[in-house]
Amino acid sequence: MAVIAPQLTPLPPPPLPTDAEADFDAKAGASLTAQVGMVVEINASLTWIATQVNAAEGYAVTASQAAMSAGDSAEAAGVSLAATQALAAALGDDAGLPSLAGNARRALAVLPNELGVSFQSQIKALYIEPLLKTNVTGAVSLDVGVSGFFNLTLTGNVTLTFANLPTLSATETLVVLVRANQGATAYGITFPASIVWMSSGGTAPGAPAASRSGEYLITFEGGQVFGRKGSGT
Numbered sequence: 001m002a003v004i005a006p007q008l009t010p011l012p013p014p015p016l017p018t019d020a021e022a023d024f025d026a027k028a029g030a031s032l033t034a035q036v037g038m039v040v041e042i043n044a045s046l047t048w049i050a051t052q053v054n055a056a057e058g059y060a061v062t063a064s065q066a067a068m069s070a071g072d073s074a075e076a077a078g079v080s081l082a083a084t085q086a087l088a089a090a091l092g093d094d095a096g097l098p099s100l101a102g103n104a105r106r107a108l109a110v111l112p113n114e115l116g117v118s119f120q121s122q123i124k125a126l127y128i129e130p131l132l133k134t135n136v137t138g139a140v141s142l143d144v145g146v147s148g149f150f151n152l153t154l155t156g157n158v159t160l161t162f163a164n165l166p167t168l169s170a171t172e173t174l175v176v177l178v179r180a181n182q183g184a185t186a187y188g189i190t191f192p193a194s195i196v197w198m199s200s201g202g203t204a205p206g207a208p209a210a211s212r213s214g215e216y217l218i219t220f221e222g223g224q225v226f227g228r229k230g231s232g233t
Contacts, residue, residue, distance in 0.1 A: 005045070005048065006041070006044055006045045006048050008038060008041050008042065008045065009034070009037065009038065009041060011031060011034045011035065011038065012027070012030045012031055012034055013027060013031075014027060014031050015027035015028040015031065097117065098117065098118055098119055103119040106119040106120055107119065107120050108120075129147060129148055129149065130146070130147050130149075131147060131149050131151055132146060132147040132149065132150050132151065133151040133152075133153075134150075134151075134152060134153070135152075135153045135154075135155050136152045136153070136154060136155065136156075136158050137154065137155045137156030137157070137158060137187075138156060138157075138158065138159070139159050139161070140152075140158055140159070140160055140161070141160075141161050141162070141163045142160060142161070142162050142163065142176070142178070143163045143164050144162055144163065144164055144165055144166075144174065144176055145163070145164035146164075148174070148175065148176050148177065149176075149177045149179075150176070150177070150178045150179065151179045151181070152178065152179065152180050152181065153181040153182075153183070154180060154181065154182055154183070154186075154187040154189065154207070155183070155187070156187055157187045157188045157189075157190075158180075158187065158188070158189050158190065159190045160178070160189065160190065160191050160192065161192055162176070162192070162218075165220060168220060168221070168222050168223070169222060170222040170223075171222075172221075172222065173219060173220060173221045173222075174219070174220040175217065175218070175219050175220075176217075176218040176219075176220070177215060177216070177217055177218075178215070178216040178218060179213060179214070179215045179216075180207060180208055180213065180214050180215075180216070181208075181213045182207065182208050182209065182210050182211060182212050182213070183210070183211065184210055184211060185210060186207060186208070186209055186210040186212075187207060188206075188207050189206075189207040190204075191204060191216070191218075191227060192225070194225050195218065195225045195226065195227040196224065196225065196226050196227065197226075197227045197228070197229075198226055198227065198228040199228070199229065204227075205227075205229035208232045209232075212232050212233060213232055213233050214229060214230070214231075214232035215229070215230040215231075215232070216228070216229050216230070217229075217230060
């Protein structure tokens, strides 16, 4: 919002020594009358200026108080967060929940005595995962983030790669099963060259014959990849 300052009324022309006596007297009277009115206007202007200064100081105080209030709110939020975290930790201790530290990727399971829970070092419960079944040809990327079991029907020569592989430590493993199905025409299948095949001579196995199926077990162990071909039908 624009602030409009008060304006002083300009004085009339002053009397001059060169003016005729009658003109001099008329101008002098008008000038004195205007000066009296100007004093009133000057006083009003000074009052307006004082009002603006007081308002500005009031705004400054309000802004300072708002900043202080915001600081208090931030401090209160920090205290509340710390209290919530402490409460969560206390509730976890009371519930007998184990520490998360050192248990990355481990499943939380009920103890055999059903009196608590613990992180398991291996999977023992029934594990069911989705089956990815599709027709493939050309370059094909198998996403292990979607499934660990790929049932592929070859409609042309295929070159396989694996996507979304996790970073595994030397004590972690990921197992993937690839089933290749052939129709009346047999096509070739090529796996990544990094796979160490557990076969005589370490050579990569071929594709199944026409109208046959074969399974390939791929094991990712730390930074190594091992492969083995099972029997076919």
